Amino acid sequence: MSTKMLSLILAGGKGTRLGKLTANQAKPAVPFGGRYRIIDFPLSNCANSGVRNVGIITQYEPLRLNNHIGNGSSWGLDGLNSSATILQPYTDNGGSKWFEGTAHAIYQNIDYIDSQDPEYVLILSGDHIYKMDYADMLEEHEKNHASLTVAVIDVPWEEAPRFGIMNTDSSGRIIEFEEKPAEPKSNHASMGIYIFNWKRLREVLTAGFATADDMVDFGKNVIPYYLKSDERVFAYQFSGYWKDVGTIDSLWQANMEFLDGSDGLALDDRSWRIYSKNTIDAPQMITENAEVTDSMIVDGCYIDGKIKHSIISANVDVQRGSEIVDSIIMPGAKIGKNVKITKAIVGEGAVIGSDSVVGEENGEIAVVGNKEKIGVLPNENK
Amino acid sequence: MKTSKMCAIFSNQHEYSQLKPLTDERALSTLYFAGKYRLMDFALSSIVNADINHVYTLISQEKVRSYLDHLGGGKEWGLDTIGSYEYLDFYQNLMRRRSRGENYFDDLILFLKTCKMPYTVFIGNKMAANFDLKAILHFHQSNGNRITPVFKRVEKDNLAPDDHIFVLSDNNVVTEQREAIELTSEGPFNLSANVYVMDTDWLIHELEKAQKSGASYDVSERLAALAVKEKANAYEYTGYLRNIHDIPSYYQANLDMLEKDKRDSLLYGNQKIITRIRNEVGTYYDKESDVKNTLISTGCTVKGEVKNSIVSRRVNFAKDSVAKNAVIMANCKIKSGADVEYAILDKNVVIEKGVTVKGKPDSPVVIKKGSVISKDFVLD
Numbered sequence: 084m085s086t087k088m089l090s091l092i093l094a095g096g097k098g099t100r101l102g103k104l105t106a107n108q109a110k111p112a113v114p115f116g117g118r119y120r121i122i123d124f125p126l127s128n129c130a131n132s133g134v135r136n137v138g139i140i141t142q143y144e145p146l147r148l149n150n151h152i153g154n155g156s157s158w159g160l161d162g163l164n165s166s167a168t169i170l171q172p173y174t175d176n177g178g179s180k181w182f183e184g185t186a187h188a189i190y191q192n193i194d195y196i197d198s199q200d201p202e203y204v205l206i207l208s209g210d211h212i213y214k215m216d217y218a219d220m221l222e223e224h225e226k227n228h229a230s231l232t233v234a235v236i237d238v239p240w241e242e243a244p245r246f247g248i249m250n251t252d253s254s255g256r257i258i259e260f261e262e263k264p265a266e267p268k269s270n271h272a273s274m275g276i277y278i279f280n281w282k283r284l285r286e287v288l289t290a291g292f293a294t295a296d297d298m299v300d301f302g303k304n305v306i307p308y309y310l311k312s313d314e315r316v317f318a319y320q321f322s323g324y325w326k327d328v329g330t331i332d333s334l335w336q337a338n339m340e341f342l343d344g345s346d347g348l349a350l351d352d353r354s355w356r357i358y359s360k361n362t363i364d365a366p367q368m369i370t371e372n373a374e375v376t377d378s379m380i381v382d383g384c385y386i387d388g389k390i391k392h393s394i395i396s397a398n399v400d401v402q403r404g405s406e407i408v409d410s411i412i413m414p415g416a417k418i419g420k421n422v423k424i425t426k427a428i429v430g431e432g433a434v435i436g437s438d439s440v441v442g443e444e445n446g447e448i449a450v451v452g453n454k455e456k457i458g459v460l461p462n463e464n465k
Numbered sequence: 466m467k468t469s470k471m472c473a474i475f476s477n478q479h480e481y482s483q484l485k486p487l488t489d490e491r492a493l494s495t496l497y498f499a500g501k502y503r504l505m506d507f508a509l510s511s512i513v514n515a516d517i518n519h520v521y522t523l524i525s526q527e528k529v530r531s532y533l534d535h536l537g538g539g540k541e542w543g544l545d546t547i548g549s550y551e552y553l554d555f556y557q558n559l560m561r562r563r564s565r566g567e568n569y570f571d572d573l574i575l576f577l578k579t580c581k582m583p584y585t586v587f588i589g590n591k592m593a594a595n596f597d598l599k600a601i602l603h604f605h606q607s608n609g610n611r612i613t614p615v616f617k618r619v620e621k622d623n624l625a626p627d628d629h630i631f632v633l634s635d636n637n638v639v640t641e642q643r644e645a646i647e648l649t650s651e652g653p654f655n656l657s658a659n660v661y662v663m664d665t666d667w668l669i670h671e672l673e674k675a676q677k678s679g680a681s682y683d684v685s686e687r688l689a690a691l692a693v694k695e696k697a698n699a700y701e702y703t704g705y706l707r708n709i710h711d712i713p714s715y716y717q718a719n720l721d722m723l724e725k726d727k728r729d730s731l732l733y734g735n736q737k738i739i740t741r742i743r744n745e746v747g748t749y750y751d752k753e754s755d756v757k758n759t760l761i762s763t764g765c766t767v768k769g770e771v772k773n774s775i776v777s778r779r780v781n782f783a784k785d786s787v788a789k790n791a792v793i794m795a796n797c798k799i800k801s802g803a804d805v806e807y808a809i810l811d812k813n814v815v816i817e818k819g820v821t822v823k824g825k826p827d828s829p830v831v832i833k834k835g836s837v838i839s840k841d842f843v844l845d
Contacts, residue, residue: 117747118763156540342749350746351764351779361742363541365732366500366762366776375756379747382501382763394747 089201094209095142103452108147111209132217135165184299213325230314234276246272472519472580483711491531508590514736515598518549526555559682589659594706615660625710629657705730
């Protein structure tokens with residue numbers, strides 16, 4: 084059974100810069116926007132673009148992620164000629180197959196990709212928030228007779244030195260790639276989204292690793308090699324909202340942009356739904372004592388306190404007298420009485436004892452880890 | 466691996482004209498309840514929470530669309546997996562076969578024989594309750610019953626005219642059963658919850674006997690009579706139960722969910738209520754919003770005032786709108802300056818700018834599905 088375009092989502096990264104939030108789970112599994120996890124975005128984009136076979140490459144702390152993805156049924160990837168396959172490192176006669184980089188992870192999964200027999204492979208990151216039609220990108224790839232198409236987004240010039248910058252000619256062909264250039268010649272930043280002709284990429288990876296010309300990383304090795312070999316490499320211009328949520332600051336900011344609607348993501352647009360594993364919780368209860376303004380709240384919550392400009396994820400309890408401002412409370416967190424939480428991210432299943440104070444208005448973003456306990460908890464108060 | 470010793474007959478044939486227009490296009494058991502649920506979710510969740518995955522659905526063929534639309538392939542309830550077995554049958558089919566002198570329970574008997582489960586539970590799907598069927602089975606086994614009926618002590622206002630009432634002796638043994646419509650005294654009454662746990666072999670035998678003698682095809686009525694005949698020991702359900710048969714009972718049952726003990730019993734018990742997944746975004750509360758004492762589902766946008774209400778998915782409350790003591794179904798739009806009080810808004814209703822819709826606590830206004838209300842509607 085062949086598939087035209089197979090998607091591979093790189094979801095194995097540790098996300099070191101997210102600190103406590105990724106202490107026990109991979110970055111793509113980090114909750115976003117109240118009811119999603121970051122990986123829901125590429126997975127839903129695949130589903131909505133008609134990409135029906137998806138391999139999810141995991142490595143670091145994959146338990147939560149695997150549990151979330153399951154057989155892919157939440158994204159409709161469990162139907163006929165559809166599949167969601169978790170790809171974890173394994174050992175064989177040649178030794179262990181830990182993934183040492185983005186391209187190396189693809190190389191280590193050649194057997195899986197061959198089994199799908201794709202004409203094209205779509206390489207995605209598991210840690211970006213955006214909506215994108217990959218079918219449109221494939222159409223351009225085919226129209227350009229490209230060997231590789233790289234999705235690019237124009238970033239503000241002052242930020243360009245933080246990105247991999249693609250310099251193109253007038254036809255959109257990439258003629259030069261500069262990783263984090265001090266003096267960028269363009270502001271077309273690579274989004275880490277690639278469509279490769281699989282036959283060619285397979286040759287390049289296999290030959291590279293056979294001759295110690297290691298093709299470990301797409302940005303460092305593969306793309307420069309393609310350009311050097313005069314392959315047809317094209318840019319696909321993307322212009323919507325796109326956010327790498329790799330840091331505490333950017334995660335907080337992306338959530339707030341989502342709350343304010345300034346991201347233009349329109350997650351309530353039912354023609355391009357973002358799907359997620361749904362735990363089917365009761366509706367949210369806003370009590371007589373609650374005061375909720377400028378906030379987003381999800382199923383299973385019990386709100387007896389004051390919520391201002393915050394996102395409250397599924398199954399969160401906020402007890403009386405507590406006040407949550409400019410914060411993101413992740414699923415299952417329990418907030419006691421008279422707690423004050425300001426400009427914070429409270430991790431999944433965290434427990435904040437009554438009268439605790441977390442964060443301050445003009446301070447750094449405060450982070451409470453997953454399942455972390457703060458303050459005096461009811462059961463310890465006996 | 467057999468995870469359960471029971472198979473289930475999931476059934477309702479009752480429709481109440483007093484629930485119109487809410488049941489114009491949908492069956493009673495697919496009525497919205499507590500925001501995101503449909504009435505049938507409660508019985509079906511009780512079934513699957515007892516690890517039962519052999520389900521014979523026996524309903525009325527009218528308005529079957531709402532049923533199939535909600536149930537789909539049964540995925541959310543785990544009824545689409547290997548080893549599960551679903552069968553759909555209609556009361557009209559039984560009735561037709563009976564009038565032709567055919568064996569009208571044969572399909573049901575075949576189902577019961579195919580399942581090879583020692584016990585069968587019959588469960589009606591028109592009441593809001595959260596039954597622990599494993600506990601009832603345990604009671605059934607330890608009492609050595611052939612049939613175990615389930616009852617709840619209720620007041621008269623929690624009865625529909627066609628409900629069955631049990632008269633019980635000291636040890637909760639069923640000595641008599643009556644239709645609620647015949648009752649003259651005041652409560653409390655032992656309302657049949659229309660849940661029966663039975664020995665499957667005995668049930669097959671009784672169904673064969675029934676169709677031979679041309680007895681009624683109404684399974685639930687038959688079981689109530691058999692409970693008396695068998696002098697069955699009844700199981701008392703003490704959790705939340707609300708019987709929905711007219712507009713006031715529907716309205717009140719919804720508003721019950723604003724009370725903590727009732728909500729906890731029905732929605733937050735140790736058995737989760739499962740419903741269809743819709744993948745909505747979280748509910749957004751604007752800077753101007755003022756929401757108090759309200760149970761609200763996801764996908765809503767709230768810019769106005771919402772108090773003492775039950776709100777389903779994707780409802781939009783515009784700036785300066787007011788909704789109080791209201792039951793609002795999915796996808797309604799309350800435009801700016803509109804005022805909705807003591808009302809039930811069916812799905813897709815639009816209340817235009819500045820329009821007032823106002824009922825009374827004991828007789829809420831009901832707005833039909835899809836209506837656009839552009840003139841005030843106030844009950845005196």
